[in-house]
Amino acid sequence: VSRAVVSAVINDRARTQRISAETEQRVRASVRQLGYVVNLAARSLKGKRKRILGVHTFESVFPIARRDFYHEFLTGIEEQAVVEGHDLLLFTSAEGSDGRRKLYSDGSNRLNAADGAVLLGVTEDHSDLFQLSQDGYPFVYIGRRDVHGADIAWVGPDYATASQDAVARLVAHGHRRIAYVGYPQHQEARADRETGYRTGCRIAGIPPLALLVNLEDLSPEWFDLALATGVTALIVELESFANRIAECAGARHLSIPADLSVVALGDIESGPATDRKWSCVGLPRRTVGRQAVSLLVTMLDAPDVPREHQIRVPCTPPDESTIASPAAAP
Amino acid sequence: VSRAVVSAVINDRARTQRISAETEQRVRASVRQLGYVVNLAARSLKGKRKRILGVHTFESVFPIARRDFYHEFLTGIEEQAVVEGHDLLLFTSAEGSDGRRKLYSDGSNRLNAADGAVLLGVTEDHSDLFQLSQDGYPFVYIGRRDVHGADIAWVGPDYATASQDAVARLVAHGHRRIAYVGYPQHQEARADRETGYRTGCRIAGIPPLALLVNLEDLSPEWFDLALATGVTALIVELESFANRIAECAGARHLSIPADLSVVALGDIESGPATDRKWSCVGLPRRTVGRQAVSLLVTMLDAPDVPREHQIRVPCTPPDESTIASPAAAP
DNA sequence: ATGAAAGCGCTAACAA
DNA sequence: TTGTTAGCGCTTTCAT
Numbered sequence: 260v261s262r263a264v265v266s267a268v269i270n271d272r273a274r275t276q277r278i279s280a281e282t283e284q285r286v287r288a289s290v291r292q293l294g295y296v297v298n299l300a301a302r303s304l305k306g307k308r309k310r311i312l313g314v315h316t317f318e319s320v321f322p323i324a325r326r327d328f329y330h331e332f333l334t335g336i337e338e339q340a341v342v343e344g345h346d347l348l349l350f351t352s353a354e355g356s357d358g359r360r361k362l363y364s365d366g367s368n369r370l371n372a373a374d375g376a377v378l379l380g381v382t383e384d385h386s387d388l389f390q391l392s393q394d395g396y397p398f399v400y401i402g403r404r405d406v407h408g409a410d411i412a413w414v415g416p417d418y419a420t421a422s423q424d425a426v427a428r429l430v431a432h433g434h435r436r437i438a439y440v441g442y443p444q445h446q447e448a449r450a451d452r453e454t455g456y457r458t459g460c461r462i463a464g465i466p467p468l469a470l471l472v473n474l475e476d477l478s479p480e481w482f483d484l485a486l487a488t489g490v491t492a493l494i495v496e497l498e499s500f501a502n503r504i505a506e507c508a509g510a511r512h513l514s515i516p517a518d519l520s521v522v523a524l525g526d527i528e529s530g531p532a533t534d535r536k537w538s539c540v541g542l543p544r545r546t547v548g549r550q551a552v553s554l555l556v557t558m559l560d561a562p563d564v565p566r567e568h569q570i571r572v573p574c575t576p577p578d579e580s581t582i583a584s585p586a587a588a589p
Numbered sequence: 590v591s592r593a594v595v596s597a598v599i600n601d602r603a604r605t606q607r608i609s610a611e612t613e614q615r616v617r618a619s620v621r622q623l624g625y626v627v628n629l630a631a632r633s634l635k636g637k638r639k640r641i642l643g644v645h646t647f648e649s650v651f652p653i654a655r656r657d658f659y660h661e662f663l664t665g666i667e668e669q670a671v672v673e674g675h676d677l678l679l680f681t682s683a684e685g686s687d688g689r690r691k692l693y694s695d696g697s698n699r700l701n702a703a704d705g706a707v708l709l710g711v712t713e714d715h716s717d718l719f720q721l722s723q724d725g726y727p728f729v730y731i732g733r734r735d736v737h738g739a740d741i742a743w744v745g746p747d748y749a750t751a752s753q754d755a756v757a758r759l760v761a762h763g764h765r766r767i768a769y770v771g772y773p774q775h776q777e778a779r780a781d782r783e784t785g786y787r788t789g790c791r792i793a794g795i796p797p798l799a800l801l802v803n804l805e806d807l808s809p810e811w812f813d814l815a816l817a818t819g820v821t822a823l824i825v826e827l828e829s830f831a832n833r834i835a836e837c838a839g840a841r842h843l844s845i846p847a848d849l850s851v852v853a854l855g856d857i858e859s860g861p862a863t864d865r866k867w868s869c870v871g872l873p874r875r876t877v878g879r880q881a882v883s884l885l886v887t888m889l890d891a892p893d894v895p896r897e898h899q900i901r902v903p904c905t906p907p908d909e910s911t912i913a914s915p916a917a918a919p
Numbered sequence: 920a921t922g923a924a925a926g927c928g929c930t931a932a933c934a935a
Numbered sequence: 936t937t938g939t940t941a942g943c944g945c946t947t948t949c950a951t
Contacts, residue, residue: 631944
């Protein structure tokens with residue numbers, strides 16, 4: 260029996276290769292007897308898939324350890340990997356001296372140990388992604404990512420719609436002065452949230468008021484200035500903003516939501532869970548993780564078929580705990 | 590420039606191979622320019638390490654998703670993988686139809702995609718481990734595992750000593766009738782706990798009293814029988830036993846620890862955290878995970894060097910919240 | 920100091 | 936229906 264026959268049997272090509280049933284059985288028996296297992300490396304050298312999906316985080320600590328933001332994505336990734344019958348390769352070796360993780364380090368790109376990869380994390384540096392895309396390496400980013408000159412695949416929460424909905428929700432409660440509070444630094448997810456806010460305002464016919472501020476600058480004095488505009492509701496980028504605002508409101512003897520409604524568009528960035536409960540948009544992290552893997556496998560299965568490869572997953576609406584109708588005009 | 594020269598440069602063998610500095614620079618420049626990256630599959634085909642560590646769980650869901658028992662081990666594994674500069678391959682594809690995960694499935698052992706593996710989970714079936722050991726595959730089990738005829742490597746909490754210490758601690762409080770309560774089914778960790786208990790009793794010169802019972806059989810009636818022996822303290826295998834005992838004690842109007850001291854040797858098996866706080870031995874799960882990876886890498890680095898490969902990691906002592914001196918004899 | 924060549928285990932096209 | 940063979944990309948020994 261030649262290697263070719265064994266190969267055919269192993270790969271279930273016995274039919275198409277017209278291997279006699281008797282031979283097939285003989286081969287299978289020997290395989291079992293000798294405890295033969297195919298060598299993945301050799302197989303992959305021949306251009307076949309390894310059924311391994313890479314997972315790369317740009318942040319320093321791998322999401323396994325964390326009860327935060329990234330952990331839920333990873334859970335979804337893992338769930339779908341099971342469904343798709345793929346193994347998961349976590350690139351834990353890529354730690355740079357600065358704690359960040361790089362894709363390309365001195366020409367030894369570990370990514371090729373996997374068939375494709377899911378990428379996670381907030382990176383300002385898009386050049387690696389551009390490079391990767393140019394190299395034709397199949398990957399899906401978690402969260403929208405715009406890379407100039409490259410049309411990369413991503414799956415992310417639909418921040419824009421969530422944000423727009425938040426405006427509509429507040430308007431339905433009677434608010435006409437709704438401000439947006441968020442970080443000034445540019446980043447895709449933030450841009451989406453702000454854009455959604457503006458769209459919501461336009462639809463409702465109310466003036467947009469974006470108050471961009473760093474969290475540490477959000478003082479009672481800043482708060483006074485914000486209130487001077489006559490706002491009755493705030494849409495904040497993250498719950499951490501809401502927490503600061505609660506402090507400021509307390510200092511000014513205002514109560515939430517009686518005097519001021521607050522809706523948060525995102526929960527913790529990291530660190531401990533916040534103390535107060537906020538009306539907060541729910542991020543579909545598990546689903547995003549699952550869809551990312553699903554998309555990646557589809558891309559791997561049929562590389563050249565054009566398809567939707569930028570997917571926005573709907574967020575769940577906020578509850579009404581910190582939303583109320585505006586107080587009567589003073 | 591031939592491939593041999595490039596290979597030498599890539600693998601930092603420029604010195605030993607006496608490649609001229611000028612040539613080396615030329616090669617490095619080209620590598621950068623062309624964006625060349627070595628093919629891991631080809632390299633591994635030549636027998637070189639991949640710097641990939643496998644992680645296999647026998648339980649159905651991968652520990653990533655869970656806030657339980659296994660998750661902490663995985664955290665330690667991940668931490669050490671970063672330190673050792675290895676990637677982690679999670680075998681999420683091995684899911685059997687019954688939800689359990691098998692090492693050997695129809696001759697396609699995925700384990701060989703990694704250089705070695707860390708194995709996790711409670712398996713009654715040791716034949717796979719025997720097989721793996723025979724095949725010469727390098728692996729480390731999390732938790733002591735005895736496989737007949739094979740001398741396998743493992744790293745686990747030192748249950749025996751923890752258990753023995755618990756006895757000593759209770760004896761120091763004046764207890765002379767201390768019972769051990771645990772599951773009757775055999776399993777390495779359980780055996781260790783019970784053995785430690787017996788050792789502790791022997792040292793203290795008190796009679797051992799092992800009350801093996803399934804959790805669902807732990808009723809108030811059973812509790813009455815246990816109390817009839819005159820015990821003043823209980824060492825329980827898991828907090829879930831302690832919880833049941835608290836219920837029984839409540840039903841009999843006994844208070845813990847005034848009327849009965851309780852020490853738990855392990856916390857949750859799975860499921861939600863328990864409500865009551867118990868004096869419970871702390872399991873060094875993170876450390877165990879780290880040490881397992883550390884040992885595995887050592888084994889990989891020097892396969893034939895004999896070394897300590899069965900490591901017990903000390904547990905942390907229980908606090909005194911449910912320990913008191915025994916009540917005066919009735 | 921550099922090049923030539925064998926061979927790792929596998930798959931697939933082709934020959935018998 | 937089965938066997939032969941080239942070659943995937945790399946490392947390493949030996950020759951130059």
